[in-house]
Amino acid sequence: MSDGIVFIDGKYVRPEEARMSIFDSGFVWGDVVYDVTSAWKRWIFKIDEHLERFHQSIEGFRLVSPYSVDEMRRIIAECVERAGLEDAYIKMQMTRGVIPSQTRDPRLGDCQFVAYATPYAWIWGEEKCRNGVNLYLSSIERVSSKAIDQRFKNYDRADLVQSRFEAYDHGCDDSLLCGPDGNLTEGPGYNVFVVRAGKVSTPDSNILEGITRRSVRELCETEGIPYEERKVHPDELNEAEEIFCSTTAGGVMPVTQLDSRLIGNGHKGILTSRIQELYWRKREEGWHGTRVEDVLNG
Ligand SMILES: Cc1ncc(COP(=O)(O)O)c(C=O)c1O
CATH class of the missing domain: 3.30.470.10 (Aminotransferase class 4, branched-chain amino acid transferase, N-terminal domain)
Incomplete structure (x- = not known):
């Protein structure tokens, strides 16, 4: 290749x-x-x-x-x-x-x-992106959007890299970070979603507004799954029925453990599976896609 x-x-x-x-x-x-x-x-x-x-x-x-x-x-x-x-x-x-x-x-x-x-690269390797990952809630704070506006996708990523080291030190695959207000933000290269009582919630500030996150919102809307962007307190991770993440390099990715503690039964959740399955099926069919040749011939 x-x-x-x-x-x-x-x-x-x-x-x-x-x-x-x-x-x-x-x-x-x-x-x-x-x-x-x-x-x-x-x-x-x-x-x-x-x-x-x-x-x-x-x-x-x-x-x-x-x-x-x-x-x-x-x-x-x-x-x-x-x-x-x-x-x-x-x-x-x-x-x-x-x-x-x-x-x-x-x-x-x-x-x-x-x-x-x-x-094409899978952020945690294909198997973990499809079936589940073990994340660590980092003690390192995500840089404030007042310092570096996280809506602008940038390489000032020392906080993200150090949080990843911390996750590895605890035997986890990757991390999640809170922002200056103590609420959840995102991870090193992905947005995060918490599922409670059948509702999908995702942090609304101090984040990169992921394009895959927008796609998750769209899929939730078409499937009639309640979805909201709001402040998400890290304690909600402990009460979550399901957790998943989203990024270009992996799609919709289940989180099955948090600091090695099982989320739900430790397998990817029903809602996560449904959104992930739809995302990849639609991608295969060219959902929101532009053919390479159409750009070149356009
Ligand atoms: C910090 C951060 N958050 C979220 C994302 C997810 O964005 P997207 O879905 O547009 O790939 C990324 C992607 O690299 C990222 O670096």
């Missing part, structure tokens, strides 16, 4: 050929926004919603894109096409570029756009 194609400096290259300056403010200041979508059976999922969120992240970080949205749409489709992938993980990323060495003025950066398509 192809290991993917990267678009960098206006050229399509193999991943091992892609190089960036160590002076890019993406590395020096963590000054980066990005977005990730996926192709499934060559259907690119919600391409315009991802481009729209990417555009909002770029504006939110006061970056200046060297490419228009239409050009970026074509570039990501071209990456999938050239990589020859059916199922792909598709990333677009914008850094502020190199700031001249005698200044710290972020306005002087020359923004750099990089995109790539690599084989």
Whole structure:
């Protein structure tokens, strides 16, 4: 299988050929926004919603894109096409570029756009994403949206990475973090949902508003499953009948243990299974999808 194609400096290259300056403010200041979508059976999922969120992240970080949205749409489709992938993980990323060495003025950066398509990746491996994971409620606080607006998808992820270490230290697979107000936020790369009395609830603030989360909302609405976005206290995890997470790189993913304590009977819950099954069946059928060739021929 192809290991993917990267678009960098206006050229399509193999991943091992892609190089960036160590002076890019993406590395020096963590000054980066990005977005990730996926192709499934060559259907690119919600391409315009991802481009729209990417555009909002770029504006939110006061970056200046060297490419228009239409050009970026074509570039990501071209990456999938050239990589020859059916199922792909598709990333677009914008850094502020190199700031001249005698200044710290972020306005002087020359923004750099990089995109790539690599084989579809499951955040915890396919088996755990489909059947269940053991999460740890971290003691590390998610950075406040007052400091870094989490609606803008960004690489300032030290809190998320440290929480993952903490989870591993406790024998768990990954973590969940609370925000400055003590309420639940999200995990390192996914939104979280708690099911109680047949109702699905998910945190409403200090989070990245996931596109998969929107898809969960849509599926709940069409299936008549009660759904709400609100403050979720971490104690609710202990009272949950089911817990699940959502992300582009894994879809709808059951949580079957919390700090190694079983949720429900320790198997993926009935509601979680229903939403997960629908999500993947619809993805196979091209739900909210755009064919790679339609972007390229458009
Ligand atoms: C912090 C964070 N929250 C949530 C998500 C899920 O977003 P999406 O469903 O758009 O992939 C991600 C995805 O990478 C993320 O990094």
